Amino acid sequence: MAMDKQTFEYAPAPESRAVVDIAPAYGLYIDGEFTDAADGKVFKTISPASEEVLSEVAQAGPEDVDRAVKAARKAFEKWSALPGSERAKYLFRIARILQERSRELAVLESLDNGKPIRESRDFDLPTAAAHFFYYAGWADKLQYAGFGPAPRPIGAAGQVIPWNFPLMMLAWKIAPALATGNTVVLKPAETTPLSALFFADICRQAGLPKGVVNILTGDGSTGAELVSHPGVDKVAFTGSTEVGKAIARAVAGTGKKLSLELGGKAANIVFDDAPVDQAVEGIVNGIFFNQGHVCCAGSRLLVQESVADEVLDSLKRRMSTLRVGDPLDKNTDIGAINSAEQLGRIRALTEAGEAEGADRWSPECELPSNGFWFRPTVFTGVTQAHRIAREEIFGPVLSVLTFRTPAEAVEKANNTPYGLSAGIWTEKGSRILWTADKLRAGVVWANTFNKFDPSSPFGGYKESGYGREGGRHGLEAYLATAAEPSNERSERESERDR
Amino acid sequence: MPTVPAYSSGAAVRLAEMADVTGSDSALRRFLHGLPGVDAVGIEARAATLGTRSIKTTAKAYAIDLAISMIDLTTLEGADTPGKVRALCAKGISPDPTDATTPKVAAICVYPDMVPVAKAALGASGIKVASVATAFPSGRAGMPVKLADTAEAVAAGADEIDMVIDRGAFLSGRYLEVFEEIKAVKAACHREPGPDGTGGPAHLKVIFETGELSTYDNVRRASWLAMLAGADFIKTSTGKVAVNATPPVTLLMLEAVRDFHATTGVQVGVKPAGGIRTTKDAIKYLVMVNETLGDRWLSADWFRFGASSLLNDLLMQRHKLSTGRYSGPDYVTVD
Numbered sequence: 146m147a148m149d150k151q152t153f154e155y156a157p158a159p160e161s162r163a164v165v166d167i168a169p170a171y172g173l174y175i176d177g178e179f180t181d182a183a184d185g186k187v188f189k190t191i192s193p194a195s196e197e198v199l200s201e202v203a204q205a206g207p208e209d210v211d212r213a214v215k216a217a218r219k220a221f222e223k224w225s226a227l228p229g230s231e232r233a234k235y236l237f238r239i240a241r242i243l244q245e246r247s248r249e250l251a252v253l254e255s256l257d258n259g260k261p262i263r264e265s266r267d268f269d270l271p272t273a274a275a276h277f278f279y280y281a282g283w284a285d286k287l288q289y290a291g292f293g294p295a296p297r298p299i300g301a302a303g304q305v306i307p308w309n310f311p312l313m314m315l316a317w318k319i320a321p322a323l324a325t326g327n328t329v330v331l332k333p334a335e336t337t338p339l340s341a342l343f344f345a346d347i348c349r350q351a352g353l354p355k356g357v358v359n360i361l362t363g364d365g366s367t368g369a370e371l372v373s374h375p376g377v378d379k380v381a382f383t384g385s386t387e388v389g390k391a392i393a394r395a396v397a398g399t400g401k402k403l404s405l406e407l408g409g410k411a412a413n414i415v416f417d418d419a420p421v422d423q424a425v426e427g428i429v430n431g432i433f434f435n436q437g438h439v440c441c442a443g444s445r446l447l448v449q450e451s452v453a454d455e456v457l458d459s460l461k462r463r464m465s466t467l468r469v470g471d472p473l474d475k476n477t478d479i480g481a482i483n484s485a486e487q488l489g490r491i492r493a494l495t496e497a498g499e500a501e502g503a504d505r506w507s508p509e510c511e512l513p514s515n516g517f518w519f520r521p522t523v524f525t526g527v528t529q530a531h532r533i534a535r536e537e538i539f540g541p542v543l544s545v546l547t548f549r550t551p552a553e554a555v556e557k558a559n560n561t562p563y564g565l566s567a568g569i570w571t572e573k574g575s576r577i578l579w580t581a582d583k584l585r586a587g588v589v590w591a592n593t594f595n596k597f598d599p600s601s602p603f604g605g606y607k608e609s610g611y612g613r614e615g616g617r618h619g620l621e622a623y624l625a626t627a628a629e630p631s632n633e634r635s636e637r638e639s640e641r642d643r
Numbered sequence: 644m645p646t647v648p649a650y651s652s653g654a655a656v657r658l659a660e661m662a663d664v665t666g667s668d669s670a671l672r673r674f675l676h677g678l679p680g681v682d683a684v685g686i687e688a689r690a691a692t693l694g695t696r697s698i699k700t701t702a703k704a705y706a707i708d709l710a711i712s713m714i715d716l717t718t719l720e721g722a723d724t725p726g727k728v729r730a731l732c733a734k735g736i737s738p739d740p741t742d743a744t745t746p747k748v749a750a751i752c753v754y755p756d757m758v759p760v761a762k763a764a765l766g767a768s769g770i771k772v773a774s775v776a777t778a779f780p781s782g783r784a785g786m787p788v789k790l791a792d793t794a795e796a797v798a799a800g801a802d803e804i805d806m807v808i809d810r811g812a813f814l815s816g817r818y819l820e821v822f823e824e825i826k827a828v829k830a831a832c833h834r835e836p837g838p839d840g841t842g843g844p845a846h847l848k849v850i851f852e853t854g855e856l857s858t859y860d861n862v863r864r865a866s867w868l869a870m871l872a873g874a875d876f877i878k879t880s881t882g883k884v885a886v887n888a889t890p891p892v893t894l895l896m897l898e899a900v901r902d903f904h905a906t907t908g909v910q911v912g913v914k915p916a917g918g919i920r921t922t923k924d925a926i927k928y929l930v931m932v933n934e935t936l937g938d939r940w941l942s943a944d945w946f947r948f949g950a951s952s953l954l955n956d957l958l959m960q961r962h963k964l965s966t967g968r969y970s971g972p973d974y975v976t977v978d
Contacts, residue, residue: 153705153933153941158697263695422898423685466934475697572680592682 155468158475160262165253167339170201173209173362174345176216177355183208188364190338193259194472194481194516202338205361207370210330213359214376217301217328220356225298225326229285236281236324238351243274243316246347250340254312255472257339259481259517260435262473272597273316276615279599280324283620287325290617296624298326299402300378305368305392306341307384308334308483309438309539315341317614318381319358320599325623327379330359332371334384336484338362369395377401379623383440386537386563386608404612404622406440406604408537409565412558413443413594414580416551417452419570423592425459428543431568431594433467433479433521437541438487440609441566443594445534447554450547457525457545464521465508479541482517491519491540498524498533503544529560537563551576555583564606568594587613644908646939649875650846654909658873661907665871668819675818675867681859681895690890696930703926707961708746710925710953711738713943715773715914717752717951719780719882725760728753730978732764739958740976742965748954749943750803754779755796762800773803773848777828780852780881782807786827793831797845804832805848805949807881808865810855818868825849825872848876848914848947854886859895866899876912882949887917890927897935910939916949922960925953 170187172179186204191197205213224232243250251265260269287296302322306314311333322329333341345360361367365388372380373395379402382392386407396403413431415424431443448456472480482488499505507520519540527534527544534544548554558567567586569577581589587605590596597603602618604610612622647653664674698706716735718727732751739745750771751761761772774796778784784792793804806828812820825847832845849869853862869877877896880887893915900911913932919925925948932940940946955975962970 152938153709153929154702155696155698156700156702158699267695419679420682420685421679423682423689426685426689475695572682593684 155476157471159471160252160255160266160473160475162252162256162473165249165256167200167253167256171203171338171342171362173203173205173213174342174358174360175209175213176220176359177349179345182206183212188335190257190336192256192516193336193483194513196515199256200339202342202362205332205363205367205370209361210367210370210374211376213330213361214301214303214371214374216356217330217359218376220354221298221300221328224328224354224357227326229287229324229326232324232326233281233284235351235353236277236284236320239347239353240274240277240281242347242350243270243277247271247274250312250343252473253343254340255480257337258308258311259472259483261477261480262475263477264435269310269313272599273313276313276316276320276599280320283321283617284324287620287624290620292621292624292626296325296620296626299623299625300327301376302327302329302379302381302623303371303374303377304329304331304381305372305384306331306333308337309435309440311337312340312344314383315344317383321614321619322379322381322623323357325620327623328357330361330371330377332361332363332368335362335364372396375399380404381612381622382406386610389610402622402625404604404614405610406612406614407565407608407610408539408563409440409442409605409609410445410535410537410561410563411441411443411566411568411586412445412447412561412584413568414548414554414558414570415446415448415452415456416554416569416571416573416576417449418572418576419452420572420592421452421456421459424570425456425463427568427570427592427594428460429463429467432543433464433541434595436479436482436519438483438539439595441588441595441603442539443566443568444538444543445558445561446543446545447548447557448545449554450549453545453547457523460523461506461508464523467508467510467521469510469518469520470513479521482519482540485517487539488517488519491538491542494533494536494538495522495524495542498527498531498542498544501531501533503527503531503533529557535561551580555580559583559585562608565604565609566590646904646908646910649870649873649909649911650844655873657907657909658871661871665819665822668817671818671822671868672816675864678863678867681863683859686859686895687891690894690931693894693931693934694890694927696927698926698930703960704964706926706929707922707957707964709941710922710929710948711957711961712746712749713947714748714954715750715752715916715947715949716748716954717882717916717949719752719754719775723754723757725757728757728760729764732761732770734954734976734978735770736765736768738954739961742961745958745961749947752805752949755792755799755801758796758799758801771802772800773805774799774801775805775807775881777806779805779807780883782809783811786824789824790827790831793828797832797834801845803846803848804828805850805878807850807852808869810852813856813861813865813868818864822868822872825869825874829873846875847873848878848912849874850878850881850916852881852884853879853888853892854884859891862892862895863899866896867903870899870903870909870911874911876914876947878914878916878949880915880917880949882917888915888919888949890931893928894931894935897931900940901936910945912940912945912947914947914949919948919950920952921956925957
C-alpha cells in the first residue's frame with residue numbers, strides 16, 4: 146500500500162451558531178405582543194451541553210395566565226368564525242415559514258435542548274412543518290372528518306408541552322387546534338422555552354390574528370395555573386404520568402375536555418426470525434434516539450432466548466460506533482441530557498438497576514467536561530421485577546429481557562402500567578399481525594421503530610394517557626361532539642359579553 | 644480466532660471446515676435460506692443515515708487520497724485499443740501530473756486481451772492489472788469458455804480476475820452450480836510464483852450483478868455463497884446494466900463480509916462498481932466501510948471502487964482543498 150495506515154477520524158463538523166440570533170431576554174407572548182410578566186419575574190434557560198446561559202425569559206404568574214386566556218377567548222370569536230379555507234391559509238403560511246427558517250430553528254433547538262443537530266435538522270423541523278401542512282389541509286374539510294355534519298371548535302385551549310421535542314410538540318398541539326378553529330395558550334417546558342418564543346415571532350410573520358396563539362413561559366406553577374383557569378375550555382398535556390394525573394384531578398368536574406399523552410415503557414420485541422441487522426438498528430433508534438428522551442422509546446428489549454446472544458453482540462458492536470458529544474456537530478449521534486435534574490433521575494435509576502443485580506454495559510466514549518451527559522447504556526439479566534424494567538427512565542438506558550415463546554413475549558410486553566408504544570421484529574407477516582393484535586399499546590411498529598407521520602394517530606392506553614394526536618383522530622380532541630356542548634357555552638358567553 | 648486473508652492458504656483450511664454446508668445442493672440451499680432476512684426499508688434507512696455524515700477538512704483530505712488509492716480505473720469498451728489502455732495506465736500512475744503527492748490508483752481494469760498492454764505500460768509502478776473474465780458481462784458461455792477466458796488473462800499476467808456469476812443459475816436456485824463455478828475459476832486463477840517470488844495466484848473478485856439479483860435477500864445469499872467458494876473480493880456490478888452499485892447493497896455486502904469474518908476469521912474485500920462518479924458518493928462509501936467494518940478494511944487491499952470518471956472528480960476536489968479554489972474540468976486530464 147502506498148499510503149501510511151491511519152484511521153479515518155471525522156474532523157469536527159459544527160453547524161454554525163451564527164445562523165440564530167438569541168436575544169438576551171424574552172417576554173411573554175400575549176395578544177400578539179411580547180410583554181414582561183406582571184410581577185417582573187424571570188428565569189434563565191441554559192444550554193445543557195455547556196451550561197452556558199442562552200437567555201432570560203419571563204416567568205408567567207396568575208395575572209399573566211388570566212390575560213392570555215382572556216386574549217385567546219376574545220380572539221376565538223373571529224377565528225372560529227373564519228371559513229376553514231381562510232384558517233388554512235395561515236397554517237400553510239406558518240408551515241412554509243418553519244421550512245424557510247428550519248436551519249435557524251434547528252440550531253436553536255439543539256442549543257436549548259441538547260439534541261444532536263442531525264436529529265433537529267432531519268427530524269424535529271421537518272416533522273413540525275409537516276404537521277402544519279397536514280392540518281392546514283383538514284381546516285376546510287372538517288365536515289367530512291366523521292365527527293358530524295357541522296363540527297364545532299371548543300374554544301380556548303390550554304396546552305402544556307414537554308422539553309424533549311419542544312417545537313414538534315408545539316406543532317402537534319397548535320396545528321390541530323388552529324385548524325379546527327380553536328385558539329390557544331401554550332406553555333413550553335421550563336428548560337426549553339426558546340423555540341416556542343421563536344414560533345411566536347413566526348405567528349407574527351404569518352400575520353396570524355392577535356390572540357389566536359399565546360405563549361406563556363414558566364415552570365410547573367404556570368402550567369397548573371393555566372390548566373385550572375376557568376376560561377380554558379380544553380386542556381392538552383404531554384409529559385409525565387405524575388403531572389398528568391394531577392391535571393386530570395384539577396379539571397375533573399369542570400366540563401373541560403382533556404387529552405393526555407404521558408409516559409411509557411415500550412417493549413421492543415425481537416423474534417428469532419427477525420432481520421437481525423435492521424432489528425439492531427431499530428433497537429438503537431428505539432432507545433438512543435433523542436438521548437432516550439422519548440415517551441414512546443423502546444426502553445425494554447424483549448429478545449427471544451434462542452437469538453439473544455447474537456442480537457446482544459451485534460447491539461454492543463453497534464453501540465460502540467455511536468458518537469456522543471457536541472449537539473451542534475453534524476456527526477453527533479447522541480447529545481446532552483436535557484437538565485441536571487433529568488441526569489440525576491437517570492443516574493438514580495441506573496444505580497438501582499445495578500443494586501438489584503442487573504449487568505450494566507456501556508461502550509467506551511469520552512464525555513465533555515461541562516454540561517449533562519450520560520453514556521448509552523444497556524442492562525442485561527433484567528427481570529420483570531427490577532425497577533429498570535418497570536419505571537420510565539427517559540434516558541439512553543436499555544433494559545434487556547428474554548422470552549421463549551410468542552405468548553410469553555406478549556405477556557411480558559403487556560405487563561406494565563403503561564401502554565404507549567411497542568415494536569415487533571420478525572420476517573413473518575402472520576406473526577406481526579398476531580402479536581400486534583394482542584399488544585396493549587397505542588402505537589405498534591413492525592420492523593421499524595420511532596416513526597412518526599402527521600397522518601398517523603398517536604396516543605396511549607392505561608397510564609400512558611388518553612386521546613389521540615395526529616391524523617383524523619387528532620381532530621376529535623379539538624372538536625365539540627354532540628355530547629360535549631362546550632363550544633356552545635363559548636358562543637353563549639360571547640353573546641353575553643357583547 | 645486470528646484473521647487470515649481470503650487469498651491465504653489458511654483461508655482454504657477455514658473454508659474446508661465449512662464443507663458441511665457446501666457439501667450438497669440441499670445443504671447449501673438450507674444454509675443460504677437460513678441466513679437472517681434483510682428488511683429493505685431498514686437497510687435503506689441505515690445507508691441514508693450514514694450518508695449524512697459530514698466529512699470536512701482533514702478528514703476529507705484523508706478520504707480523498709484514500710479513495711484515489713482504492714480505484715480500479717476501468718475501461719471496458721468494445722472500442723478499447725492499446726492506445727486507450729496505455730493512456731489509462733499513465734493516468735493511473737500519475738493521476739495529477741502537477742502534484743506528485745497524489746496517490747496512485749490501485750489497479751487498471753481491462754478486458755483479457757488488453758492485459759499484456761496494461762502489464763507493459765504499468766511496469767514496476769506497483770499498480771495491479773485487473774481483468775474481467777468468464778464471458779463478462781453476461782456470463783452466458785459454457786464453463787470451458789469461461790475457464791479459458793480466465794486462464795488467458797492469468798497467463799498474460801493479470802494480478803486480479805473479476806469474474807461474473809451465472810445469475811440465471813443463481814435465480815433458478817442452482818446454488819451449488821454457482822458455487823462450483825466460482826471454485827473452478829478460483830482454481831484457474833492459480834499461478835506459480837516467479838523465481839523472484841512475484842506473481843502467484845491472481846486474486847479473484849466475484850461480481851454478482853446485484854441489479855439482476857434484485858432482492859437484498861439474494862445479495863446476502865450470493866455474498867455468503869461466493870465467500871464460501873473462496874472469493875477474495877465480492878463485487879456488486881459489471882457497470883453494464885441499469886442498476887449498478889447502490890449504498891444499501893454495498894452496506895449489505897459489507898455486513899456479510901463482517902459476519903463471514905466473525906464466523907470463519909477469513910477477511911474478504913468489497914468492491915462497489917458502476918455509477919460512483921462523485922467525491923461525495925465515494926466518501927459516503929468510505930463512511931460505510933469505516934462504521935461497518937472499521938479500519939482494517941480501509942485500504943486498497945480490502946476495498947476498491949470500480950470507476951472511471953470518479954477519479955477526475957476526486958482530483959478536482961483535491962485541488963480545491965489544497966488551493967481553496969475550484970479549478971474545473973479543464974484542469975484535469977481527460978483520457
